[in-house]
Amino acid sequence: MSVRIGIMGYGNLGRGIECAIRYNEDLELSCVFSRRDPASVRILTPGVPVYSAEDVLKYKDEIDVLILCGGSATDLPRQTPEYARHFNVVDSFDTHAKIPEHFASVDAAAREGGHVAVISCGWDPGMFSLARLYAGAILPAGKDYTFWGKGVSQGHSDAIRRIEGVVDARQYTIPVEDALARVRAGEEPDLSTREKHLRECFVVAEDGADLDRIEREIVTMPNYFADYDTTVHFISLEELRRDHSGIPHGGFVIRSGKSGWEGEHRHLIEYSLKLDSNPEFTAGVIAAVARAVHKLSLRGETGGKTMFDIAPADLSPLSPEELRASLL
């Protein structure tokens, strides 16, 4: 029996979910919802309908889990509680500081509606959060470090694009090799923002724009760049399209700590990702969570949850017996 998936929002993440369903035989794409005119939205899967987002409630009986592919800034804070009243839902809400608030409103709505709602799925928050939780629980006397990259930061790229005279831009977050080496050596250093990551920017400027001013505005931009060592390269639009059209990302969660009566032994736990496509990998995580949500819902569970609350076995298509025999 397949889990029938609805996709709400057909951007990079929605398309990633559609692709992920292809690799999961027990998941089935039921329909896609868009705020655009459905007739204008062409999806990849033959025979699957696209509906207007406004009509989503009409399709309650055709969807086991609705995956919310909107943005964390304005879409999800509104959408996830709204849809959790009517559907089992999964989102990838990634504004770390606002997670408690988002969880509270989603949890209340999901309980009211008798549904399961899992928020903040993906790789950070998501798999990296799990890596931090597991490592901290099994090696409590230690310290953990998260490094991101090398990868494209959408938010930082957007910030550059808002500067006057900029046509387009791509920003890469890059972990500092020396910092990684010190953490792996078990030094447990205190690292400043600047010591952990570099920022490298590829910028297409308008003809005749003041490149010095643009570069200065980038490297001194508060929150985004001022606390980092930032490199700016001006390139042509053709070069940007040719060399920087992908959305790679990745990173490292490392915990170093000690054991023994006097703390005499040291250990290093490292979880790392190297991703060609950030949204497609995120979609892979969400697809597995959607499977778990369906299982939880069939067992009668309700309310808001995160990946912390999901037993790993529920993410897998294999039975507990198969898991014990093949993966344990």
Place this chain on the structure above:
Amino acid sequence: MSVRIGIMGYGNLGRGIECAIRYNEDLELSCVFSRRDPASVRILTPGVPVYSAEDVLKYKDEIDVLILCGGSATDLPRQTPEYARHFNVVDSFDTHAKIPEHFASVDAAAREGGHVAVISCGWDPGMFSLARLYAGAILPAGKDYTFWGKGVSQGHSDAIRRIEGVVDARQYTIPVEDALARVRAGEEPDLSTREKHLRECFVVAEDGADLDRIEREIVTMPNYFADYDTTVHFISLEELRRDHSGIPHGGFVIRSGKSGWEGEHRHLIEYSLKLDSNPEFTAGVIAAVARAVHKLSLRGETGGKTMFDIAPADLSPLSPEELRASLL
């Protein structure tokens, strides 16, 4: 309120559990059981009693979780079902091929007794099993690889010690760098046993022993060494004690796979451990599982389980709210 822990068996693992409890403020060592004369067993924690293993049932009311530190060959297949009738238990049963059989007998006993019993905790089986499960669930179109080492294999060291003329020995399992590099490059190679790991042996021979014969017996030993490239070094007992008295271990679980409509994007997930002390790290995992067992038991759950069945949040001393606010 602390979780009161009993330790059954006071060898390397039992002592590791005792040390791990030090780093977990919500765990408390209640007592230690040994098959030796309790008066002859000196433990590290002041004021904690050592009892005879035979008397364990007398202390049912003083123990929330009994941790079984026996060996997988003969102790645990008998002990875990026996004690699961009377206690919540955790073991580190690691004979992969016999896990389904062990699980069945432990599950039946735990259900009968109304207790929770988690088997096969540690790092492999354990954290490496989790890494395989998670990676396979989120990246189903791919292939995973487990490499062990560099680390001491107790079983292989013992096998060498049984050879005539050998006084003592230490065997290191070492992953082949070239194989690791190919896997990390996403090649998804088919690797033979010989291509994945090397075996390096440090052997102390009796005076006048035939070193050529000992070396030949090692490298041709079926199951243990014949399928590997094995190096043998003869050293003195002093050198063995000075340079090879630790029990380090570690390894890598790597999954490489693809996403996208046509599988056009590649991803790499890597989980690795570098451990100074194999038994103390294993003990750290078990201590976190003991905490989860207590929570499950308080919720009224019973039966056999593995780490696959435990929601990550249950392993942590932090509340769900704290976890969401600090680690998600």
